[in-house]
Amino acid sequence: MPLAWWVEEGAANLGFEPQRELLDKIREWLPTGAAVLLSADRFYGTVELLRYVQRMGWQYRFRLKSNFSVDTGQGELTTTGELAAGCRERYLPQVTLFAEGVPTAIGILHEPGHPEPWIIAMDCPPTRARVLDYGLRWGIEPLFSDLKSRGFELAESHLEQAKRLDKMLLIMALALHWCVRVGWKDQLERPTPLEKKA
Known part of the structure; x- marks a missing residue:
């Protein structure tokens, strides 16, 4: 369920500044001492975002592109893709990312049947389970489908003005x-045979 959103006019990649503004606003809403786990797709894993979450003390799981430079502390610089090449699992508790040398841990998992490995930067010692934490964000993907191609057909609205799009998102x-709510109530009052087994 979308609890908050930010509509902005401009290019698809707005950069870190709008992300920072949104995260600062969300921080205001959080209760003091709330635990946060920020999960980001590989198009959002940037130096600025990584430094931001580290400064906030938040947990994070950022999927990384395969072309990021990495210093493992054990020789020459390499890339995240080279670290992932040919391995099914790999866990590096202390590396530095990017030319700026941002410290983080990395977990790499390439499950059978998947075309690409997950290369996940994280705030804690990497394990298989912690790499799989990144999968929690997949709950967002059905929401995008519901709002777009599989449900409300948002793209078919042809809305271009941010204010109108913002209002449409509220309605959706x-x-x-x-x-x-209706589906949940129906499941409780009239469960299907499969739901009864669960």
Whole structure:
């Protein structure tokens, strides 16, 4: 369920400044001492975002592109892709990323049947389970599908103005909330045979 969103006009990649503004706003809403795990796709894993979450003391799981430079402390610089090449699992508790040398841990997992490995930067000693934490963000993907191609067909609205798009998202969030509530109530009151087994 979308609880908050930010609509901005401009290029698809807005850079870190709008991300920082959004994260600062979300920080204001969080209760004091709230634990945060920020998960980001490989298009958002940047030096600035990594430094931001480290400064905030947040947990993080950032999928990395395969062309980021890495210093493992055991020889020459390499790339995240070279670290992942030919291995099914690899865990590096202390590396530095990017030319700026940002410290982090990296977990690499390439499961059978998947075309690419997950190369995940994280705030803690890497393990298989912690790499798989990144999978929590996949709950967002069905939401995007519901708002776009599989449900409300947002692209078909042809809205281009940010204010109008923002209002449309509010309407869709309320509609989605209503759909989920009705479905949940129906599941409780009239479960299917499969739901009864669960």
